[in-house]
Structure formats: structure tokens, C-alpha cells
Amino acid sequence: MTTIQDAAVSRRRAKPRPGKIRPGKIRPAKTPPTKRVGRTVIQAFLLIVGLVWLTPAAGLFLSSLRTEEANASSGWWQALTAPGQLSFDNYTALLKDSGITQAFWNTVLISVPTTIAVVVIAALAGYAFAWLEFPGRDWIFLLVVAMLVVPVQIGLLPVAKLFGALGLFGSIPGVVLFHTAYGLPFAIFLLRNYFAEIPKEMLEAARMDGGGEWRIFSQLVLPLGRPAIASLAIFQFLWVWNDMLVALLFADNASQPLTVALQSQMRQFGSNIGVLAPGAFLSLIVPLIVFFAFQRHFVQGVMAGSVK
């Protein structure tokens, strides 16, 4: 697993180490022509791969800007030669659809509280597992690590029954609670390991100064753990924002997020492109903004969280 620490280590290693170059090792002054040809071929190949990767997404975007009739009769690539057919009509129509806007807000109302809850609860627990003493601590922590790969599927039915009894089924708090619980093992794992790297002397000094555990946690551990917390928060936010399975079961019509609202339109795919394409774009624009705004934390968070 690549964690923040790992990434930092590999970056450090990647730096050129001039001291290591052995004497007598002279680089050829010019790249040989065969090598240059090889490089051009590689460039061309990767360019094609990049284009292939971009095309399906570009297709969605252009389709979302075309009318229903245009999409029904021809492919989105026609818009490349006739950009006149592009308009934001689908988006204005979509934003007037109260079901979709409600679903968008539900997505926000589910992802933001879940992210906060996971970060807070996992930070508390991570600190306890790293620096506090209580009976069975290491065994319990191993159990938490083991829960890392428990599939969400196994929780669906039992938790649905439990929430049914508690009156949480089909509500936003229910979805939030479920996501929080299944986000915790990874979050605790990540933060505990990060907190454990804080130099012991710092904590001891703080304790010596008479700082209570809460003060040490909030004024020393949390600020020091900020990079890990940032990566975790981004990963967790995306995980929940993009989820469909959990909400499909635990949310009702009033509390369903965008993913669930859109999937219900999939049945008539052909005739619903005018809703589905801009809807999908609406749902992926937020993660994309997060992606470009927090590139480094994003990559590290996704990398670390991929074990889930």
C-alpha cells in the first residue's frame, strides 16, 4: 500500500544522487538515432493511448450538449464538424428538474457529514491505538485491520434489518452511518500508522508539561497529522460521493443521491441520453474539481485507499 510516508520516500529516492555516479561513467553526448526513433514511436503510441482514454469521456460531454433528436439520429462526433448543434439546453432542463437537484443536494448531505464523521472518529481511535494504553489494544487493532477488506455486501442485509428496527432505514442518517462504519477500518489504519510516527519525545514533553490527552490530541497530534487527514478526507469524500450500492438500498426516494436517481433512468437508456449524459456529467464534475484542486493529496488518498 502506498501511504503518504511511502510516497514521500519514493520522491526522496527519485532525486538524482550525483555522488553515486561512478567515475569513468560517461554519458554519450548525443542520443543515437535509433534511440531517437524509438522515442518518437513511444511518444506516438502514448499519444494514441491518451486519445483513446479521452474519447469516451469526451463523448459523454458532447452528448450532454446535444438535443435528444440529434443524439438519437447520429453520433456525438458529428458535433465536431457542426458545433452549431451544441447548447446548454439539457443542463437548464436538468437543473429545473426538482428530482435531480434534490438528489444533488442529497449527495452533498450524505458525503460531507460522512467525511467529517469518519475523519473525527478515526482520528480519535487512531490516537488511542497509537499512543494510549488499554487492555487488548493491539488485538483490537488487528481486528480493525482485518475489517479493511470486509465487503460492503455482507453488511447490507443485517444492517437493513437493524436500521428498520431503529427507524433509520430509507433516510440520510442511515446512509451516513453505514458509510461511516465501513470507512472506519481503513481510516483508523491510516491515521494510527501516521500518528505512530510522531516522535515519542514530543508527546512525552507535552505530557510532562501537564497537557491532558485531549489537549495533546487536538493541539499536537491533529496538526501534525494534517497531511494524512487531508488525503483521508479526500478519499473518503470521493468514495461516498461516487457510491451507488449503499444508497440504492438504504436511501428512499426522498433521500436518494444523484447516482441512484440516475441509475433509475438507465432502463430506457436510448431515449434518456438527454437526462443521463448531463446528469452523469453533473455527478462527475465535483470529483474532477477535487481531483485538479488537490492533485497530490488526491492521488495519495486514492492510492492508499485502494486496498478497500
Added chain:
Amino acid sequence: MPVTTTEVPPATAGGTPPPSPPGASSRPGDPRRHAVRRRRLIAALFAFPALLLLGALVAYPIVFSVIRSLYDATGNTFVGADNYTEMFQDPATLRAIRNSAIWVVFAPALLTGLGLVLAVLTEKIRWKTAFKLLMFMPMAISFLAAGIIFRLAYEQDPQRGVLNAVTVGIHDSVDGEATSYPTAKSRIGDKQLTKGKDGGYRTADLTSPGNTANLGLVGVAPKDMPKTAKPAAPAAKTPAAKDELRGVVYIDFTPGGGGKPGKVDRTERGLPKLTVEAVDAHGKVAAKATTGPDGSYRLAGLREGSYAVQLPAKDFAPPYEGISWLGPALITPAIIGAYMWIWTGFALVLIGAGLSAMPRDVLEAARMDGANEWQVFRRITVPLLGPVLGVVFVTMVINVMKVFDLVYIIAPGPVQQDANVLALQMWLVSFGGGNNQGLGSALGVLLLLLVVPAMAFNIRRFRRSQS
């Protein structure tokens, strides 16, 4: 890549005991014991919210599912292992298991391989950051959005699905672009033009060079009609030279009525780009022509004799429609393709990080010693990357086993069963109309058991990193 955890507190003495005054002894009930109890209470308060949620929503469900899986659909009758044996007898579940196996065999290996190749190639270009960024982008978006993207790309109609547009384009450039009118036929009762066994049409009467033969068809679908088609009447009257046969192939139908069957009326249009052949008395094709925009043809260079004019079967063959990506046969590979679109960036970035962490001097030394790029790749890069490749592979296996959304979204209703996988079948059986929560729980337990090896891998790695 193991987690680097330096300075992990020793397992038994995690919390440092608070500094005790030098004179303090350990009499029972003394402040020090009180302090220990207090510290434990604080620790419990820190860990409590997490443990409560994990206990109630993760640990308890596992126990519940195991027990529930031993009962039947109603939940009242204990059936022992029946649900587990049924899993391997029920055809739908069996197919889901088989498809999941296909996923596990192909997807992780393909992804790791592709990621490795791209990572090595990416090292050699200047714009590698941009490339990695682009490849990683799909990781940000939901399976639902990716599913919609690929439903669109895999659309069967080459006019709408980009993949089939490319496929048909390649097919036509290899095979030649043939125009055909699959729905066209001769008028019922048309004595002049009769249908052959192979689906083509031929004139019943033989004719000799110097004559004209106008062939009227009906039933051409408006969407097949090229916009460039022109009225056929002017060309129909063009006289033929001595060694040629002339005429038009036209739609023998005047929109709005008024046309006369068997006659080229003023507004009736020709059928462009059709193949017309002259067949001699021995049944051999003596000349070949393609109709112009007005449907006219000219079969030149004919010897004296009698010929029939024929429209071969390919004029009426349905056009090549591309590949049925979302059909029952290809649905699983198609979804794996979409999955690879999402995850290749992950493999690329992770393996790329491993590559840049690799000791440069080893590679350089090998190159200095005369190893070529392939040898360096095969003998040094891949073995040194082994641990990273292992992590990518295991991560993919875990993820692939749980794949649900993508299958649920991309597979159209009628082929959902053909694309079925374990996680989806578990959903369908428990909530999607199957309503057999006993079998559903058993499938959930199976899923859990399948990821246990990965769990063991994770714990082992974690413990190793701790020591």
C-alpha cells in the same frame, strides 16, 4: 509497498507511563493506580465511537449473515448447508460464479501488465506527468458515470456508438464501402424483374447490346436513400451504343401518387451506387457497372448475344453493423474493458512510483554492460518491481471480486444474467426480486471467504512493517 512505520511504540507498552514523582510507591489505592484507571477510561472514550460503529455495523453483520445463511428463504427453518449447496446448483448463481472467475483471471493480470508497460514507456517521455494525470482521471469518477460513458460508447448502432463507428469504418475500408438497399424489392407481380435464390434480382427477358433496360424497385427505406440521389427520368432515355447496355435502376414509386408502375416517371429517383451486372447465356458475368447519382448504369464492351441484367445479392445485403458489444456473448469482456479504462491509471501511477524508486545505477550499469532495453526490462526492471506488481495484482483481485456497479449499469436488462457476477447476484437474490435472504446471506459469506486470503495478506504485511 509495505507501510513504513518508524518508531511504532512497542506493542505492550504503547502509552508512556506519566512521570511519577520519585518518592511515590505502589501501595494499593495510591494516586498512581488511580491514574492508570483514569488513563484507561480516557483511552476507552477515544476509541469508543469507532468500536461501537464497527461492532454494530461490521462485526455483528458478519455473525448475523453466517447464521442467516443456515436458514431458508423465510428465515424460520434451519436448513444447514443447503444454501451453500444450492449456490452451485442454481444455474443463475453458477453463471455468476463463473463470470466472477473470468473477471479474477483476466482483469488483474491485464491491468497489471498494461500498467507495467505504460509505466516503463512513460518514463521515457517528457510529458509523463500530464499523461499520468490523464490516465488517472477516471479514478475520480463514479462507476455510474463510467457506466453511462461506456453504454454510450458501446452502442450497437454505428451511427451512435463510437466503438462500432470505428469498427465499421475499419471494416469498410478493408472491404470497400458497399451501398445496399436491404429492404428493396421488385413490385409484386413484376414479370420483368424476378428474384433469384441468392437474394439478387435478374431480368426475366434477355436483351442484346444496344438496348436499354430500366429496373424499377420499391420498398426502399427512406433512411437508406442517399441525399444525393437524382431523378432518373433523363438518363432513362439515353440511347445505348452498339456494344453496350444502358438503363437506370430507380424507385418505381412516386411520393404523393400519380406514378405509373413499370415506367420511369418524372419525379422518380434513381438508386445510386448499386452494382449492376450483365449475365450472358452461360450464366457468366460479362460486364459490371455501378449506378450513378441518377441510378444510371452503362454495361460496356459487350459482344453480340443476349444477356440478362442482374442486381447481385450484395445490393440487398444488410450493411455491416459492427460488433454487438452489449450482446450476451461479449458483455463480460466489454465490461472488463470499461473497468480497465477506470483502473489502468491506478496501476500506472503505482508502478510508476515503484520505477522511480528503483536504483538508477543498477539500470545504468546493465546498459553500460551492453544489455539492450528488453533485457533490462525483463531481467532487472520486472524482478525489482515484483513487490509493487504484487500489490497492484492483489488489490485488483479484491476489487474485481466485489465489482457490482459497473455490471449493474452497463449490462442492458435482457443480458444482465449473462453478465452476472457474485456481488450482483447477491444483490439480486436478496433485494432484487429474488427475495431469498438465506441464499443471499450465503453468497455474502462466500464473498467474505473469498477475500479472506487478501485479508491475511494485509495483516501479514502490516505485522511485517511493524517489526
